[in-house]
Amino acid sequence: MQDKLNEIEQAALESLQSITEQAALDAWRISTLGRSSALMMVFAEFGKLSKEERPVIGAAANRVKAALEAALQIKAEALKTVVLAKSLSEEKLDITLPGRTKHIGRLHPSTQQLRRVLAILAEMGFQVYTSREVETDDINFQMLNFPLHHPARDMQDTFFVEAENRGDNPILMRTHTSPGQIHAMREFAATNPQNPPPIRIALPGMCFRYEQITARSEIQFNQVEGLAVGKNITFADLKGTIADFVRRMFGEGARLRFRASYFPFTEPSAEVDVECFVCGGKGCQVCKNSGWLEILGCGMVHPNVLQNGGYDPNVYSGFAWGMGPERQLMLRNKVNDIRYFWGNDVRFLEQF
Amino acid sequence: MTLRGEKGEIMKIPISWLKDFIDLDGLSIEDIARKLTLAGMEVDEILYAGLAMPIYKDGEKHEFKTNGIAWDREKIVVAEIREVKAHPNADRLTLLDLFDGQQDQVVLTGAPNIFDLKGTGKLAKPIKVAYAKEGSVLYDGHADGLQLMTLKRAKIRGVDSYSMVCSEKELGISTESDGIIILDDAAPVGMPLADYIGDAVLDISILPNMARNASVVGIARELSALTGRELQKPTIKFKTSGDSVEDLVSIQITNAELNPRFVAGLIRNVEIKPSAYHIQRRLKHAGQRPINNIVDATNYAMIELGQPLHAFDYDVLKERAGKKKIKISTRVASDGEKLTTLDGAERTLTPMNVLVCDEKGSLSIAGVMGGTESEVTEKTKNVLLEGAAWNFINIRRTAKQHNLPSEASFRFSRGVHPAVAETGVKRGLQYMAEWANGNIAPGLVDEYPLKPKDPTIIVTPQDVKRLLGIELTAKKIAELLTRLEFKCVVDKNTVKAKTPPHRMDIAEGVVGLADVLEEVARSYGYDNIPVTTMADALPPQVGNPIHEWEEHLRDLLVALGVQEVVTYRMTSVEKESRITQYTEYVRIANPIAPEKNVLRRSLTASVLSVLEKNIRLGESLALFEIGPIFEPVKNNLPNEPRKLAITMSGLRDATAWDVKESATLDFFDMKGRIELLLSGLRLTGVTYTSTESTPHLHPGKSAEITVNGQVLGVFGELHPSAKEKYELGASPVLVAEFDLALLRKSAPTYGIIPVPEFPPVYEDIAIIVDESVLATAVESLIKQTGGRSVSSVRLFDVYRDEKIGAGKKSLAYSLTYQAEKTMTDSDAATIRNKIVKRLENEFSAKLRS
Numbered sequence A: 001m002q003d004k005l006n007e008i009e010q011a012a013l014e015s016l017q018s019i020t021e022q023a024a025l026d027a028w029r030i031s032t033l034g035r036s037s038a039l040m041m042v043f044a045e046f047g048k049l050s051k052e053e054r055p056v057i058g059a060a061a062n063r064v065k066a067a068l069e070a071a072l073q074i075k076a077e078a079l080k081t082v083v084l085a086k087s088l089s090e091e092k093l094d095i096t097l098p099g100r101t102k103h104i105g106r107l108h109p110s111t112q113q114l115r116r117v118l119a120i121l122a123e124m125g126f127q128v129y130t131s132r133e134v135e136t137d138d139i140n141f142q143m144l145n146f147p148l149h150h151p152a153r154d155m156q157d158t159f160f161v162e163a164e165n166r167g168d169n170p171i172l173m174r175t176h177t178s179p180g181q182i183h184a185m186r187e188f189a190a191t192n193p194q195n196p197p198p199i200r201i202a203l204p205g206m207c208f209r210y211e212q213i214t215a216r217s218e219i220q221f222n223q224v225e226g227l228a229v230g231k232n233i234t235f236a237d238l239k240g241t242i243a244d245f246v247r248r249m250f251g252e253g254a255r256l257r258f259r260a261s262y263f264p265f266t267e268p269s270a271e272v273d274v275e276c277f278v279c280g281g282k283g284c285q286v287c288k289n290s291g292w293l294e295i296l297g298c299g300m301v302h303p304n305v306l307q308n309g310g311y312d313p314n315v316y317s318g319f320a321w322g323m324g325p326e327r328q329l330m331l332r333n334k335v336n337d338i339r340y341f342w343g344n345d346v347r348f349l350e351q352f
Numbered sequence B: 001m002t003l004r005g006e007k008g009e010i011m012k013i014p015i016s017w018l019k020d021f022i023d024l025d026g027l028s029i030e031d032i033a034r035k036l037t038l039a040g041m042e043v044d045e046i047l048y049a050g051l052a053m054p055i056y057k058d059g060e061k062h063e064f065k066t067n068g069i070a071w072d073r074e075k076i077v078v079a080e081i082r083e084v085k086a087h088p089n090a091d092r093l094t095l096l097d098l099f100d101g102q103q104d105q106v107v108l109t110g111a112p113n114i115f116d117l118k119g120t121g122k123l124a125k126p127i128k129v130a131y132a133k134e135g136s137v138l139y140d141g142h143a144d145g146l147q148l149m150t151l152k153r154a155k156i157r158g159v160d161s162y163s164m165v166c167s168e169k170e171l172g173i174s175t176e177s178d179g180i181i182i183l184d185d186a187a188p189v190g191m192p193l194a195d196y197i198g199d200a201v202l203d204i205s206i207l208p209n210m211a212r213n214a215s216v217v218g219i220a221r222e223l224s225a226l227t228g229r230e231l232q233k234p235t236i237k238f239k240t241s242g243d244s245v246e247d248l249v250s251i252q253i254t255n256a257e258l259n260p261r262f263v264a265g266l267i268r269n270v271e272i273k274p275s276a277y278h279i280q281r282r283l284k285h286a287g288q289r290p291i292n293n294i295v296d297a298t299n300y301a302m303i304e305l306g307q308p309l310h311a312f313d314y315d316v317l318k319e320r321a322g323k324k325k326i327k328i329s330t331r332v333a334s335d336g337e338k339l340t341t342l343d344g345a346e347r348t349l350t351p352m353n354v355l356v357c358d359e360k361g362s363l364s365i366a367g368v369m370g371g372t373e374s375e376v377t378e379k380t381k382n383v384l385l386e387g388a389a390w391n392f393i394n395i396r397r398t399a400k401q402h403n404l405p406s407e408a409s410f411r412f413s414r415g416v417h418p419a420v421a422e423t424g425v426k427r428g429l430q431y432m433a434e435w436a437n438g439n440i441a442p443g444l445v446d447e448y449p450l451k452p453k454d455p456t457i458i459v460t461p462q463d464v465k466r467l468l469g470i471e472l473t474a475k476k477i478a479e480l481l482t483r484l485e486f487k488c489v490v491d492k493n494t495v496k497a498k499t500p501p502h503r504m505d506i507a508e509g510v511v512g513l514a515d516v517l518e519e520v521a522r523s524y525g526y527d528n529i530p531v532t533t534m535a536d537a538l539p540p541q542v543g544n545p546i547h548e549w550e551e552h553l554r555d556l557l558v559a560l561g562v563q564e565v566v567t568y569r570m571t572s573v574e575k576e577s578r579i580t581q582y583t584e585y586v587r588i589a590n591p592i593a594p595e596k597n598v599l600r601r602s603l604t605a606s607v608l609s610v611l612e613k614n615i616r617l618g619e620s621l622a623l624f625e626i627g628p629i630f631e632p633v634k635n636n637l638p639n640e641p642r643k644l645a646i647t648m649s650g651l652r653d654a655t656a657w658d659v660k661e662s663a664t665l666d667f668f669d670m671k672g673r674i675e676l677l678l679s680g681l682r683l684t685g686v687t688y689t690s691t692e693s694t695p696h697l698h699p700g701k702s703a704e705i706t707v708n709g710q711v712l713g714v715f716g717e718l719h720p721s722a723k724e725k726y727e728l729g730a731s732p733v734l735v736a737e738f739d740l741a742l743l744r745k746s747a748p749t750y751g752i753i754p755v756p757e758f759p760p761v762y763e764d765i766a767i768i769v770d771e772s773v774l775a776t777a778v779e780s781l782i783k784q785t786g787g788r789s790v791s792s793v794r795l796f797d798v799y800r801d802e803k804i805g806a807g808k809k810s811l812a813y814s815l816t817y818q819a820e821k822t823m824t825d826s827d828a829a830t831i832r833n834k835i836v837k838r839l840e841n842e843f844s845a846k847l848r849s
C-alpha cells in the first residue's frame, strides 16, 4: 500500500509538470484529487485495512494528499502569472491615440487677468469698488480736474451719448475708471463728513475711447485703478506700494523706474516702466528697443480731486495708479493684436 | 489713468541747437535723453544724422529706439566743387572737379541743382558740398524709403566712379531731396562733415502741462535744472534806424481776457532769399519746411523760444490804411464773417474766433493762421512782426472748429506766457536783420492789458514731508526750485517761491502747492525719493458682495463647460433687431462706425453674434457673457442692469476616434445646465413655466424661470424665424438670459442638510398617466405624500407605447427612502403604497408591474 501511494504521488507530480493550461490543470485536479481518483480510493478503502496498518497508511496518504495539493497551488499560481503576462502583453494600447475629451468652459482672458490683479490688490488691502459705464462730463472730467475745453481733454478722445439740454454736462462713455474715485470718495465721506475715513479701493471696469479699431487701439478696454486716501500718505508710499504690486505682478526680480508724467487728476504724476521681460532689457520689438515697458500711470491725488470727493486736501492726501489688463496680457502672452480680445474667436479664447 | 493715447505732441529738438544754450560736453546723447525722459520729457526716438551712434555689443542693454546713420569722419568730408564739366557719354550727368581738402577728385553726379553750371568753366566761387569717399555707408538716394548702402567703385557710362557728392536723403537729414546739399560758403573744406553739421534729433513728447518746453530754450532750461549747468540765455542785440514803429502803428485790444498782450515790431528793406544752409538744416530737423529767410526767421524764433510769430507785409497794411497810421485791433469775429487764410481756404467765422484787424477789416485768425492778403511774399520789402498772447482755451476751440492744427495753435492752445511775446518779436527781428539785411525800426508797439499773476507759493519742509515723504531743508527746497528759475526767498522754515515769467501751469493756494511740490520732486529726481510702506491706518475692510457673487457665478458657468466671452457695448439696432423689437436706445453722438452707433440692450443678441462667428470652428459651442445692458432714460443717464446670457449649439458629447456619434444639444441640455447653475447658487423653489411671450424663442420649447413669483430669466430654443436671420448650423440653438440683480436677491443663505447616518432604500416605480399630466405635478405629489421619508425623486424614463394605450405615457421614477433609523423593505413598501394610492386618486395613475 505504501508503494502504491508513492506510485500515485510520483505519477501525479510527473503529469503535473507538463501542464501549461488551466483546463489541463483542472482535469489533473479531478483525476488526482477528485472523488474517484486513485488517492481517494485509498481513503475509501481504509476500512479494509488492519488495525495496525491504518495509522501508518493514514499518515502516508494524508502526506501525499498535502504534497499534491501544495504542488497544485504552486502550479496554479505559476499558470496565473503566465496567463496574466500573456494577457498584459496582448492588451498593449497605442497610447499615442488621442484621448476622449469633454467640452469645457474657460474664463475670458481679460477676466483672468482682472482676477490676478484684483487678487494682489485684495491682499494689499484694496477692495473692489465698481461704478457705472455711462457717465456725465462733470464726474468723468470736471471733478477729476479736466476743466471744460482744457487741453488735457485731448488725451482722452471721448464717445458722447445723444442727449439734449445738457449744457456743459453732456453724457458720455467713461474714458477711464477714475470717475469711481469721485463716487467712492463721496460715498465714504458721507459716512462721516467732518472726519472722512481712509480709503483703499481697487476700481476695475470697462472704459471707452474714441479711436479707430486697429491692431494697437480699441474703442473699449478694461482698466484697474488703485486708490489710497488718508492723512499721512506720501509720494514715497506711492513708490513703495507700486514696487510691492509690481513685484507681485511681474516677479521678484522685476526692475522698475518712475518717470515724471502728467495726468490732470494727480500731481506729482509718474509713469512706471518695468524692465522688458521679453528681452531682459536688451531691446526687442515688444519694448521698441527701449528695454523698458510702460505698465502703469500713477500719482498723488490732485488737491481739486480730493476736494471734489469731500476730503480736505490740507489734511488728506492720497495716491492712485491705473493699468490695463489687456495691455498686460499683450505683453505677457505676446498678443500682437488688441482686436483679439473682443473678437472672441474661440481659437484665441482657448489659449488662456 | 491709462497709458493709451496719453502722449503729448512730439517736439523734435536737434542736439546742436540745444548746445547754443547749454554746455553739454561730457554727456552722451543717451545721457541727455535719459535725463529728459525721467523728468517727464519722454524721448520717443533718437534720430542720428551724422553724430556717432552708440554701438551695442551683444547682450548689452539698449535704452532708446534709434534711427539714422553716423557719418564716417574719415570718409565723409566738406569739399568744394571747382568746375562742373560735361560727361563724355551722358547728357544728364556731369563731372565735377572737386577738392576734398587733401587732393583733387573727379566726381560724377546727376544732381539737377548744379546742372546749369555745366560747361561754364572754372567757378568764380567754389561750391561747398558734402563729399563721400569709397566705402562710406549712406542711404541709397534712389531707393524707396531708407535703405543703407556702401559706396563702391563702379564704371558709369565709361567713367570711373568711386565717390559722390551727397543729397540730404543720402545723409539721413531728410527723407527726400531733389539735389545735392549746397553748404554755406564758410564751410571749412576738408573738415569731417560730422564735425561740421553732424547732429542728432530727439523726439520729445510734450505733456499738456509742459507747453513751456515746446522750445529749444525750454528743453535747455530743464537740462540746466537736471545737470546744474548754467542756461546761456539768448543774447538779443541789434541796431535800429529810421522812424519808430510807435509812430507808424497802433494797437487796440478789445478783450484782454482773450488777448492779454500784443507786441509788434517793424523791419525795413529786407532782401527775401533762401536761408543759409545751417538754418534750413535745423528747421528741417525740427520738422519745419524752409520757405524764405523771413518766414524761416519767424519759425526759427518760435522753435527756439516757444513764441509763435506772425509776419505781415507792412506795405500792404500801409496801403489798406490809406498811407496813414496803421491801426491794428483785435476783436471777436461777427457771426458769419469771412476770411481767406494762408492755405487758400475761405473760412466762415463765429463770435468764438478772435481776429487781428485793421481799419479795413480782418487780417488773420488770431494765433491760428494768417490771411492771404497781408502775407509775406517774394516782393515784400518791409515786415511788421506780430508776437501776441492769446487765451489758450479759445485758441484750442478755434483750431478745432476750423480743423487748423498748426505749430502756432499747438503752442497757443497749451498756454504761452505773455512775457515771451516781447522776447520772441525781438528775436525774430534780430534774425531778419541778420539773414535779410533789414533795418529794424526803433521801439515796439506793446499793448499789455492783462499780466499773468505768476503766483508766489509758500512751501515748507513740512509740506514736502507730508506729501513727498522726504526730509528737505528750506534751503534745499529753494535750491531745487531756483534751478527752474523760481525766485525763492527763504525765511526760517518757509520758502516763498515766485513763479518765473515763462510758465502758466502754477496755480495759487493748495493747488499751487501741489504744482510746486511736483517741481521739487522732478528737480530732486523721482529716483532719489525713497520707497516706504504706508504708515497710515488700514481702513476698515469693506467687501464687495455683488462682485464676489458675480465671480462665483462665472466659476459655476465655467464648471458647467460654458466659455466666457466679452463683447462690445456698442452695436447697431439692425444687429439687435434680429431678436429684439426695441426702438429706444442709448445712441452714440459720434460713433466710429454705423454698426457701433448704439449701446446694446440685449446680451442674448451679443452672445448669439459670437456663436454665429464661431459656429463652424467647433462641433459644439457653449458661451456666456456677464455684463451690463443699457436702458435709455431721456436726456439722462441710462440704467445699466447687469445680465447673464448663455447660448449653446452643436453636439452634446465630444466625439473621438471611437466615439463617432453624439446627439445635438436641445432644450433639456440648456435646462439641465440652468438647474445645476441655480442649485449651485442654492436657489430653492424654482418653477419653470411654459412661455409663449418671448418672440425670439420657440413657443413650444421655451420657459420662464420663476422664484417666489418673480421671473428671473427665460430660456429655450431660438425661434426658427429668428434663427434664419443668423448664419447658424442645422443644430438647434439654445439661449438663456437672466437678470443678475433679481437672481442674486433670490439666492438665500442656507444651511446644509446633514448627510444621513442610516442606509437608504432605493426603489423604482413606473406609473401610466394621461399625456396631459405634467411631470412636475406627479413629482410634487410624490414628494408631498412621501414627506421626509422620501429624500429624492428622480424621473429617469418617459415611455410611450401602443400597449400602454393612445394618449397615455409611462413615467418612471427612482425613489430614495430615508429615515432616522435603518429603513427596512417593509417600511418602504408602506410608504410606496401610500404614494401609489394618491397617484391613483389624483391622476388616475396605474402602477406598471
Ligand SMILES: [Zn+2]
Pocket: A276, A277, A278, A279, A280, A281, A282, A283, A284, A285, A286, A287, A288, A289, A291, A292
Ligand atoms: Zn524688450
